[in-house]
Amino acid sequence: MSEDQKRNLEQQLWNIANTLRGKMNADEFRDYILGFIFYKYLAEKMEIYANSILKADGIKYKTIKENTKQGKEYIEAIREEALEKLGYFLKPSELFSEVAKRGNKDKEEAESNFILEDLQKILTNIQLSTMGTESEEDFDNLFEDMDLNSTKLGKSPDARNEIIAKVLSHLDNIDFKLEMTELDVLGDAYEYLIGQFASGAGKKAGEFYTPQEVSKVLAKIVTTGKSKLKSVYDPTCGSGSLLLRVAKEVKEVSNFYGQEMNRTTYNLARMNMILHGVHYRKFDIKQEDTLEHPQHIDKQFEAIVANPPFSAEWSANPLFTSDDRFSQYGRLAPSSKADFAFVQHMVHHLAENGSMAVVLPHGVLFRGAAELHIRKYLIENKNFLDAVIGLPANIFYGTGIPTCILVFKKCRENPDNILFIDASNDFEKVKTQNVLREQHIDKIIETYRKRIEIEKYSHLAPLKEIADNDYNLNIPRYVDTFEEEDEIDIASVMGEIKQLEAKRAELDKEIDVYFKELGLVF
Template sequence: MAVKKSEIYSSLWASCDALRGGMDASQYKDYVLVLLFVKYVSDKYAGDPNGLIEVPPGGSFADMVALRGDKDIGEKINVIIAKLAEANDLKGVIDVADFNDPEKLGSGKDMIDRLSALVGIFNRAELDFSKNRAEGDDILGDAYEYLMRHFATESGKSKGQFYTPAEVSRIMAKAIGINAARSAAQSIYDPTCGSGSLLLKAHDEAPYDLTIYGQEKDVATRALARMNMVLHGCPTAEIWRENTLSSPHFVNNDGSLKTHDFVVANPPFSDKAWSTGFDPANDRFSRFSYGAPPAKNGDYAYMLHVIASLKTTGKGAIVMPHGVLFRGNAEAEIREKIIRKGYIKGIIGLPANLFYGTGIPACIVVLDKENAHARTGIFMIDASKGFIKDGNKNRLRDQDLHKIVDTFTRQVEVERYSRMVPLAEIEKNGFNLNIPRYIDSSEPEDLQDIEAHLKGGIPLRDIDALAPYWAVLPAVRGELFGPGERPGYAAPKVAPAAVKPAILNHKEFAAFSARVAEVFAGWRAAHGERLKNIAVGDHPKKLIEELAEDLLAHFADVPLIDKYDVYQHLMTYWAEMMQDDVYVIVQDGWAAARQIRELVKNAEGKFTETPDITLGKQKLKAELIPPALVVARFFGPEQAALEALEAKAEELARALEELEEEQGGEGGLLADGRSDKDRLTIKSVKDRLKEIKSDKSAGEERAALTAYLTLMEQEKEAADAAKAAKLALDTATARHYAKLTDAELRQLLVEDKWFAVLQADVTSELDRVSQSLTGRIKLLTERYAAPLPKLAADVEALSAKVDAHLKRMGFAW
């Protein structure tokens, strides 16, 4: 059985738990990622004479497994890694972490247990990479990405800069048009490549296998990048270790700087030591001909290096702090010259707290040398408000990424979001590129109308501001508002509490809802058969891209509903559930959807998954199709009967509680003969009835106990019947999985599971429309419901009443 991505991620993160305590994330990532690398290349290439990686005898993961419990396990793991490194020119790459370091891994038995557990985690079935990979979909690379993101999160401010968020990387790649690359002979370069995540994300967007060049000065981080390239299927990428500014490695035979078709970079912000090791004034590559950056701030040093590394038609993107857009002095002079050259194609302002290692907001400066002399403006986007909180960081959602890319690549001007700013206007502003100077992204102020507060009525200005709603629901406006007592003001026709029903029950809203449902139904019909015919070997990433892009297209012209919100529902569901289902099918086929397996306890005697069905001691887990869907489609009458039995049992249980509450307290008819701690049972009640059988004074108590006993027996009988019915239904359901036909499997998974969830999500967008309109109208109605003179009169009348009451009570002043 193929393993789901979520299970791979869970196992990998468990490996980190085995190391926590002895070191922080910036250190234990080196151990985990090396083991991941060794496991992958061993599964993928061991025994393959034509493999890209040679796995020598004594240099495989199997050799590590054999060491579990060995007293010299740390030292021997180092030997295994050294053999693998030696055979593949990976010295200084995979042998950076010392597996025999007692300070980090403990000494004696602590080290043996810790490393044995760590190797054991990587030996789990879900981490068998020899067969767990869908063609064209980088499961292992995604797992590596998952770990890198979590390591960056845990590494703290000073140590998380080795990773560029994947969403930002994809924006940069798409913004430079790498999808239009013409051949594999073209190159992509990152001068500060870190762990290589940005380079790889950009490379993956290209239609060809571009030549990859990267440079990184940190030894351990460069090692991560080299491993990252292999794990992503790019083993020939050149990743050099050295300081890019002082010693750029990639140069031509004549000593000039090598130029590239595409360059991406996320350099350290405001690097104070950027000029260490060389004299910028005498730079042999003439990178600083536009001016020398400040000695204590290297932002423009990196940008100028990127510009110098671009071919005459080259395109690049660099992440920069916002200060580069407006700081003065030397940076202002450099900025003006770059702008005048036409090299800056666009600027994308990003949310704050997005990057690891810093919380400050950053921007992407998009550079393009092609036709730079003819450039007449700079396209700016303020995307600072589109994000979601994710732990202690902010994160761009899929919808934020897509909106940015669509807007930038199409150069679409959107109010309060994007704008093509003419160079003439920038020049008038002294070549200051600060985005708020050109795009006001603030929300319009909700102005209070003094006259309306004094005289009543709702300002037409506020009602007209809801024009997008009235364009779709013109008659609803007339249902909600009538003419006011004076020009410019309207009177509400519906009480605040009745606003929502008035909207939802109106035929125009019903028509709008039907239109939205029809659009979704059209998309559903277009892809239903495609999803039902997913086959082994299909590409999940290509599939979701097709589904998502077409969903955007379908909802592009639907008013009041943001197509990107609908798109986000699909992408969220894909990440949380649907991709796991698809990955299993493309590896094991539709028969996997028929599987319901028995759970087994782990070494600690616990179940690691929540069972779907419990049959006595047997715990069952459905692989892809939840039992509730099988029950709904095939066991409707049985489920209804079970619900009736459960309802009857609950009703009797409530009756028992009420009688106990009424007569069970001190002095109650059910309290005699027992302490406060004693619980009434059928046996205890029968015993008490025997005690008072001949007691003529206990007639009322006997009657109460008899009634209570009858209820208890009825409740037990009903509960037992419900329990038996549930067991019978669960048993029948579990057995039915094996009987499901291929057509039924497809119906259950595609229609009843996937489409049902997505349809509910689209319906939630309709609810948001009605809620938004309702909320605004209720606010306006309540805001101006009571004019100031009426409030004053009410206060005066109430004051008079209070005074009168006080006088009658003998208080006067």
């Protein structure tokens, strides 16, 4: 698929999404449109798989008569195979294209075109089909945010039916090209939509989406020197975009792990995984508060990436002083700022040969008290901090604050210094947002991988220098970006001023002459 065709698909999907824009806010219609796209994807995958099984019999899945004895035998055999291979099951009558056609039948026809009840049952049946199977948790309540009886879709059932049928009809006309398995057309389009929703979601955007440019920087950092990863983990995974970005940087990721507190966003992450072709056995995403109730506590991961909520509150319960994640530090992160609690949690899960990269507010670099104690311990006692990278302000949705990336490794190749990069001035302004372009990303990654010093951009700080600065990591202490202004020649300036004063005196005399001619006083 060409770039033009890809952009055309993205625009088509966005136009369909806008069918619902006038009905509800961006947060709400996002859940409906992404849910319908996901349903279409599941249905088409089901049909393709069923047709491959039925090929030897010379029939198509849609032609099976569900109420006949033979039809029931076919469906039961396919159901068993599908649950093992795909993790879910849909009957021929439950396929997206069949429902879309029923919903858009001419009203004059005898058969009703009212599909809301059937559609709600189908979405529930997808989940029910997985009960008692390996994939049950991955499909549990996946469509719970799609209330087809919500008055936000329309005041009457008929009005709701009309708008839903219209959306399904538009989607049914789009070819997702799922049979072209080497392409991830739909996955990319889904990511595009999530990004579009994030750009209009204000402060809430940060809850579910990290801009792709920042994701790319994090992903390239943690995959440095690797072509395969056994595991990648995001403790605040949002829609799962960061995890999927890491997969694009290597040939293979064996397993994806994530945790997300927000239920709606957790659903979105699971959909995103499946839409990108990640098999249900290869991802394990949990819904819970990561700091208070960690779900992968016994595991370590080769790559960890995260964009936690900036300076979020947490309990800082004294009981956590005996928690393996925090006990060795002797101090807990303050309850009003959980930034270092997330860092400690991630370090605990980092494998000996692993890398982690986390986006944080600048305050973590210089704040005192407990945060200084934790920062010092990570550097002086553990020597895990590998790099500090300053990013431009206003590159995240919903906040304009400048941020940084902290890179940690347990087995550092360069244990005698810490690399500081000041990339805060490298961006392109697009409307109200600052954006990292490819050249900005490439410069950051090349500087990090080669650990090179560039005047006014990067510096390799020996550990002694860090200690002499009392473990204050504020980037301007290490990277001097000050631009010296040209020296001013005072004598020359005074000479110019005298010349201007002399010229003004001459002009005053001329004006005085004109005033006298007019009988006026100057």
